[in-house]
Amino acid sequence: MYPLHRYRALADLTRDEETALVTLGDAPVTRPPGHMIRPEGAPVSGFYLHIRGWITSSIMLRNGARLIQKVHLPGDMLGTPSMVLPHAADTLTMVTEATVAFVPFTRLGAVYTRLPRLAALFTFAAQAERVSLMDTLAVTGRASAREQLARLLLDLHARLLPLGLVVDDGFDLPLTQEAIGDLAGLTAVHVNRKLRDFREEGLIARDGTTIRLLDLPRLRALSPILPRALRFDAAWLPPAI
DSSP states (O other): OOOOHHHHTTSOOOHHHHHHHHTSSSSOEEEOTTOEEEOTTOBOSEEEEEEESOEEEEEEOTTSOEEEEEEEOTTOEETGGGGGSSBOSSEEEESSSEEEEEEEHHHHHHHHHHOHHHHHHHHHHHHHHHHHHHHHHHHTTTSOHHHHHHHHHHHHHHHHGGGTOOBTTEEEOOOOHHHHHHHHTOOHHHHHHHHHHHHHTTSEEEETTEEEESOHHHHHHHOSSOOOOOOOOGGGSOOOO
């Protein structure tokens, strides 16, 4: 089932709003690692609810290199930036086995008519993504490799926590060093070196793809910017129906 934690963090959802969210998509589809959900440049007729697994968003640069812009986790809505474009702005690719549900724009449009407060929450969720992008841009090229890596690890920790995927401050990190480098603005060599430094300094421990953050206060002190907690007064939204 589509996780609702992002919307519950914005407002107390009614039963009708929760039902609308979990039934918004088509039948869920599960695909293996490496599967491309939707390529860059494909026609756009909807977006995807992210139900399970890890998925990346990437774009092709003019020199032919592919750049991963974001790693998506359950509860995200995938492909929404392309709503304003005739063709997809990015490629969505499974990192692990993952499950998604496609949502035609026409079905989303019906929600705006039937449940206006929930429609407003879609807008706020999009703004939360914008804040995250602003924070990332603010430190890109202005923070050291250590600071960037600390920021990324804390961001993943904060996003995985409400999903119940963090145990004793440890979580699965199924990303290659190249992918981590794209997300942190570093080379794969830099990522390997800094992860080794973090282990030697007692900041993290690694066992295969599992990473554990051993000293959250020190990592937070090192990060140039911390994950933001979403909190606002929802009283001025349209009334729940």
